[in-house]
Amino acid sequence: MLKFIIRRLLFMVFIMVGISILLFMIMYKLPGDPARTAAGIRAKPEQVESVRRQLGLDKPLHIQYLTYINNIFRGKLGTSVLTRKPVASELKVYVPASFELVLGAMLWVIFFGVPLGVFSALKPGKLVDIFSRFITALGMGMPVFWIGLIAQMFLYGKLNILPFGGRLSMGLIPPPNVTGLYTLDAIFMRDFNLFKDAFVHLLLPSFILALPELAFISRLTQNSMIEVLQMDYIIVARAKGLSEKRVVWIHALKNAFSAPMTMFSMQIGMLLGGTILVESIFSWGGLGYLIFQGILIRDFPMVMGGTLVITFVFMVSNLFADILYCYLDPRISY
Amino acid sequence: MKKLLYILVMLMLIIVFCFVNYVFASADQDFSNTLVIAENEYPSSFDSVFADNTTVERTMALSYEALLRFNPSTNELEPWIASKWSTLENGKVFTFTLNQNITFHDGTDLTASDVKFTFDRMREIDQGIAYEFGSLYRVEVVDDYTVKFFLSEASIPFIKIIPKMYIISEEGVKANISDNDYAMTYLANHELGSGPYVLTSFAPEQQAIFSKYDNYWKGWEGNHVEKVIWQYIKESSTQRLLLEKGDVDIIMDPSPDDLNAFRDNSDIKLAEGTTFIEDYFHLRTTHKPLDDIRVRKALALAYDYDAHIAIVLGGSGTQAQGPISSSMIFHNNTLPITHQDMAKAKALLAEAGYPNGGFTFKLAYTGIGEQDQRTAVLFQSNLAELGITVDLMGMTWDYMFDMEQDENSEPDIYVEHFYSNSADPDSGLRDIYHSESRGTGSNASWYQNPKVDELLDSGIVEMDLVKREMDYKEIQKIIAEDVPSIFISNPKYIIAMRNYVNGYRYNPVNHECIFAYDIYLDEKP
Numbered sequence: 054m055l056k057f058i059i060r061r062l063l064f065m066v067f068i069m070v071g072i073s074i075l076l077f078m079i080m081y082k083l084p085g086d087p088a089r090t091a092a093g094i095r096a097k098p099e100q101v102e103s104v105r106r107q108l109g110l111d112k113p114l115h116i117q118y119l120t121y122i123n124n125i126f127r128g129k130l131g132t133s134v135l136t137r138k139p140v141a142s143e144l145k146v147y148v149p150a151s152f153e154l155v156l157g158a159m160l161w162v163i164f165f166g167v168p169l170g171v172f173s174a175l176k177p178g179k180l181v182d183i184f185s186r187f188i189t190a191l192g193m194g195m196p197v198f199w200i201g202l203i204a205q206m207f208l209y210g211k212l213n214i215l216p217f218g219g220r221l222s223m224g225l226i227p228p229p230n231v232t233g234l235y236t237l238d239a240i241f242m243r244d245f246n247l248f249k250d251a252f253v254h255l256l257l258p259s260f261i262l263a264l265p266e267l268a269f270i271s272r273l274t275q276n277s278m279i280e281v282l283q284m285d286y287i288i289v290a291r292a293k294g295l296s297e298k299r300v301v302w303i304h305a306l307k308n309a310f311s312a313p314m315t316m317f318s319m320q321i322g323m324l325l326g327g328t329i330l331v332e333s334i335f336s337w338g339g340l341g342y343l344i345f346q347g348i349l350i351r352d353f354p355m356v357m358g359g360t361l362v363i364t365f366v367f368m369v370s371n372l373f374a375d376i377l378y379c380y381l382d383p384r385i386s387y
Numbered sequence: 388m389k390k391l392l393y394i395l396v397m398l399m400l401i402i403v404f405c406f407v408n409y410v411f412a413s414a415d416q417d418f419s420n421t422l423v424i425a426e427n428e429y430p431s432s433f434d435s436v437f438a439d440n441t442t443v444e445r446t447m448a449l450s451y452e453a454l455l456r457f458n459p460s461t462n463e464l465e466p467w468i469a470s471k472w473s474t475l476e477n478g479k480v481f482t483f484t485l486n487q488n489i490t491f492h493d494g495t496d497l498t499a500s501d502v503k504f505t506f507d508r509m510r511e512i513d514q515g516i517a518y519e520f521g522s523l524y525r526v527e528v529v530d531d532y533t534v535k536f537f538l539s540e541a542s543i544p545f546i547k548i549i550p551k552m553y554i555i556s557e558e559g560v561k562a563n564i565s566d567n568d569y570a571m572t573y574l575a576n577h578e579l580g581s582g583p584y585v586l587t588s589f590a591p592e593q594q595a596i597f598s599k600y601d602n603y604w605k606g607w608e609g610n611h612v613e614k615v616i617w618q619y620i621k622e623s624s625t626q627r628l629l630l631e632k633g634d635v636d637i638i639m640d641p642s643p644d645d646l647n648a649f650r651d652n653s654d655i656k657l658a659e660g661t662t663f664i665e666d667y668f669h670l671r672t673t674h675k676p677l678d679d680i681r682v683r684k685a686l687a688l689a690y691d692y693d694a695h696i697a698i699v700l701g702g703s704g705t706q707a708q709g710p711i712s713s714s715m716i717f718h719n720n721t722l723p724i725t726h727q728d729m730a731k732a733k734a735l736l737a738e739a740g741y742p743n744g745g746f747t748f749k750l751a752y753t754g755i756g757e758q759d760q761r762t763a764v765l766f767q768s769n770l771a772e773l774g775i776t777v778d779l780m781g782m783t784w785d786y787m788f789d790m791e792q793d794e795n796s797e798p799d800i801y802v803e804h805f806y807s808n809s810a811d812p813d814s815g816l817r818d819i820y821h822s823e824s825r826g827t828g829s830n831a832s833w834y835q836n837p838k839v840d841e842l843l844d845s846g847i848v849e850m851d852l853v854k855r856e857m858d859y860k861e862i863q864k865i866i867a868e869d870v871p872s873i874f875i876s877n878p879k880y881i882i883a884m885r886n887y888v889n890g891y892r893y894n895p896v897n898h899e900c901i902f903a904y905d906i907y908l909d910e911k912p
Contacts, residue, residue: 084782084783084786084789085783085785085786085789086785086788086789089785089788089789090785091514092514092515093437093439093440093514093515093516093518094439094784094785094788094828095439095518095818095829096514096517096518097518097521097827098826098827100513100514100517100518103513104513104514135431136431136432136575137431137432137568137571137572137575138572138575138576139572146591147591147592150592160398164394164398202622202624202625205625205628206628209628210628210632213632217620217625217628217629217634218620218625219593219594219618219620220590220593221590221593222416223416223418223423223594223616223618223634223635224416224418224421224594224596224614224616225416226587226588226596227588227590227593252401252402256402333621333622334621334622334625336592336593336618336619336620336621336622336625337592338590338591338592338593338619339592342592342621343592349783350783350785351785
């Protein structure tokens with residue numbers, strides 16, 4: 054197993070280099086001029102050229118790339134064209150914001166999606182199964198953008214039971230940055246009012262983000278459970294007189310769990326990369342929208358930095374999925 | 388799995404507890420004298436050098452001040468940090484005398500040294516608003532409260548750009564320089580101004596909170612809001628929802644479709660401002676068949692201006708009359724206003740040798756935002772009636788700007804706007820129609836006329852206001868006759884606000900800025 058992990062980590066480095074080269078070339082080829090963006094739309098040509106030299110954009114492409122890689126090894130991800138701040142310091146703010154959203158989505162999937170799948174497998178045709186199908190149709194058939202806006206209009210606009218968006222209520226000052234996750238940082242500060250506020254703001258956006266995954270995982274769990282419940286060892290367990298609860302939650306679920314969980318682990322990176330719509334609707338201020346804005350204004354360093362973070366998380370989550378699979382099914386070994 | 392169930396139950400209890408507390412606790416915050424503004428874009432910086440960016444300038448209006456301010460009621464400049472000013476040597480030297488009781492938020496006094504430092508720093512950085520001050524070559528401190536500006540060449544309009552240069556604390560900048568960055572990194576999240584409000588909290592993409600500066604030199608007697616919260620909300624539909632519920636007081640980005648709903652809402656009022664903005668189609672005069680003036684005139688006659696005002700602008704704006712905004716000084720109001728006339732357009736095309744159209748134009752517009760897209764689609768449908776095909780090219784503004792700089796680029800027509808940074812017609816006419824602007828991107832039509840160049844070059848140094856007015860009116864007449872652009876509209880600037888908001892006044896020089904110090908609130912329901 055250790056050899057497998059080391060091999061995968063080395064492979065990750067190789068993939069990251071490849072992604073960075075590809076991304077660099079794509080950004081370079083995109084129309085538009087980042088020096089113009091930084092200098093201002095009505096800047097004179099000589100001002101634009103001065104900015105181009107400051108940003109190192111006048112150098113040949115391969116020199117720009119090597120300089121960038123060299124800086125990465127020194128812990129620098131470049132300077133944002135838009136904000137003129139180090140990209141690393143910007144990512145420290147935006148990545149935790151997206152991560153908090155993804156973490157919330159994961160909790161929805163694990164603690165709502167999986168039990169929903171189990172119950173709908175146990176009670177086919179009943180209310181819980183119908184509800185599960187509704188969630189599946191909603192999550193997999195409706196666009197996130199549409200559901201998010203409708204939920205916002207109804208739960209905030211009509212019922213006023215959840216906030217419209219944002220990470221905190223208007224006028225509240227964010228907690229000092231420890232992890233960047235407002236919920237956790239509020240706990241570290243022992244400000245439970247702030248924690249409550251941050252937690253409630255997280256509920257709806259994380260649920261909307263989770264919805265497609267939740268639908269997928271609940272369906273997968275349901276199918277896995279149905280398959281496992283028909284296996285011989287389950288019949289034997291029942292014949293031996295074990296309680297139905299024990300049969301389902303101890304014996305059946307453990308075996309049915311492996312497929313959904315490994316699939317879900319692989320989806321974490323995709324969740325992180327897919328937050329842009331939810332962040333836009335709920336004014337969340339995370340990595341997705343940062344990268345989107347970076348593409349629009351040709352903020353190369355920001356796009357590179359943000360994309361490399363997502364790539365890294367994606368590969369780590371895949372590795373984690375493989376390790377988890379091994380743990381859940383002892384027959385698997387690498 | 389029992390543990391899983393326990394965790395699930397705990398989570399459900401936390402959710403219920405938190406949201407019940409939230410619903411009751413959220414009423415505890417006191418917003419009675421707080422102005423809450425919804426805006427879709429957060430500022431990339433609080434550095435006064437980048438005041439050419441409207442999103443940045445909005446925060447300038449709260450935390451910084453300039454030497455002078457433009458008064459839209461009188462159309463004149465009025466004293467601000469400077470109590471008086473004078474001009475010498477035919478517009479080459481400007482002297483400003485400063486008020487003496489002004490302090491920055493960092494506690495330091497605002498003196499002539501800070502003014503000199505602000506302009507020297509701007510010229511060294513050479514970005515942002517610096518392009519407007521190209522003729523300024525030296526700033527001299529005469530004494531603590533007197534400063535002189537020396538221009539390399541006389542420029543009558545120079546004084547009118549002064550309201551865009553916000554004075555920054557010299558000591559504050561020097562204390563926060565890192566890696567020779569002119570404190571730009573520090574200013575990405577902090578401000579160093581002397582204005583009525585201090586930035587107390589900034590969470591990018593979330594909100595910026597400004598609280599009143601107790602030592603503000605104009606004092607706090609009378610009615611003023613004490614706190615301003617900028618809430619960054621991307622979606623205009625969400626902004627609308629918040630305004631209708633009363634959770635924000637002003638929204639900056641109402642869509643044209645929302646305006647009618649707001650007009651029917653008795654709790655909301657619209658504030659309209661007359662801008663210096665003009666919308667255009669720039670016609671690439673170096674591309675065939677647009678090099679033929681008859682074809683350009685035919686296109687100008689083909690556009691449905693009434694539909695543009697009603698649908699694209701949502702009724703908020705007027706048709707343009709010539710190449711500059713009708714509200715700008717020296718506007719030539721004798722110029723004809725073009726109305727759609729398809730018969731005349733067809734006749735002109737026939738005269739030019741295109742009785743049934745039969746050619747294709749590429750039309751470039753910025754693809755983000757509905758207005759330009761609607762403008763482009765409307766023109767496409769109008770020209771189809773003349774047998775002219777229009778291929779639409781939606782793109783980002785910087786890509787479009789690159790194309791405007793390149794004479795051989797594909798697009799034949801550009802949907803464009805001009806936002807003037809000053810209350811003087813020179814910048815708009817010079818940027819867009821002087822032959823030296825060809826290749827800079829602003830002169831997208833690649834227009835040139837030696838007479839226009841001559842009049843612009845003499846007008847910028849003309850001290851006799853009557854002569855200057857005549858010259859600028861002549862410039863507008865020549866350009867209107869040459870039709871390098873179709874002059875579409877002068878849009879009004881509209882924001883929506885709750886009825887209890889008072890004191891807001893639009894300033895066309897500080898476009899989209901809210902001078903919150905002038906605003907006061909009636910009791911909020």
